[in-house]
Amino acid sequence: MKRIIIAAVLSIAAISGAQAASIVGLNNTGLNSAGTAVGAGGAADGSYKLTAVTGNDGLSTGVPTITYDNQWPINPWLANSGTSKWITPTASQSQTLDAWSAGSYTYSLSFDLTGYNAASAAFTGRLAADNSVVIKLNNQTISNASGFTDWTSFSANSGFVSGVNTLDFVVSNWAQNGGNPTGLRVEFASSNVAAVPEPETYAMMLAGFALLGVVARRRKAA
Structure with missing residues (x-):
């Protein structure tokens, strides 16, 4: 015995x-440079990178900006919270963009699964965008959504790779010649991956x- x-x-x-652990690096939008707490309006988002901008002359790639809570377009956008905030491609969150043709803004988030079993990885979350968004995991589309007044759920349980993975949120801003800002808001609900x-x-x-x-x-x- x-x-x-x-x-x-x-x-x-x-x-x-x-045993399974949470995936490190899946951060909500609006975090500070340490990626641990919701950042202040006007600060740079510490987790996301603006890796592509098309259809809008004068804007370049770089680090997106965290929005202020009580400045337009917050309301009608979903109100910022202590969990996440909207991020925008410019320091001026209300800037009119894409007057005559739609613009595209790719926000990228990377996380490293080195030392973990990539086949066991999974996550769930929700997001909102002005105006629409395609979500890609390692260049493969996993979901899409539109709208900034309510949440849309998204998830993945396959398509992960050993080493560095990249989530791209490709936001399309529909043309409008005035009062036309754009932004992205992401919150992760759960994630898990088993160690090797x-x-x-x-x-x-x-x-x-x-x-x-x-x-x-x-x-x-x-």
Whole structure:
């Protein structure tokens, strides 16, 4: 009996070494440079990068700006909260953009799964955009949405890779010659990924299973 208990403990200890963890780097929009708390309006978002801008002369790629809570277009946009805030491509959140043709703004978020089993990764979240957005994981479309007065859910449980992964939120701003800002808001609800067991973990698992086998054979022979 003692050997069975020892074997079980060894196996459980080995398996627990590969338990699921949250995915580090899946940050909501509007965080500070440390990625730990909602940032102040007018500050740079510390997690997202503006990696592509098309259809709007004069705007360049870089770091998006966190919006102020009580400045237009907050209301009619979903109000900022202590969980997330809207981010915009310009320091002036109310700036009119894309007067005569639609513009495209790609906000990118990267996270590293080195040391984890990419096939086990998954996440869920919700977002809003002015006006519409296509969500891509490692260049593969996983969802799309439109609207800035309500949330749309999105998720992924496949398409992850070992190492650095990239989520792209490609926002389209429909043409309008006045009062035409654009922005993105993202909140992650859950995420998980299993760690890849270390070599010593495999050894512990094998030792546990081997001991269980020995005990089982002896019990059968008796």
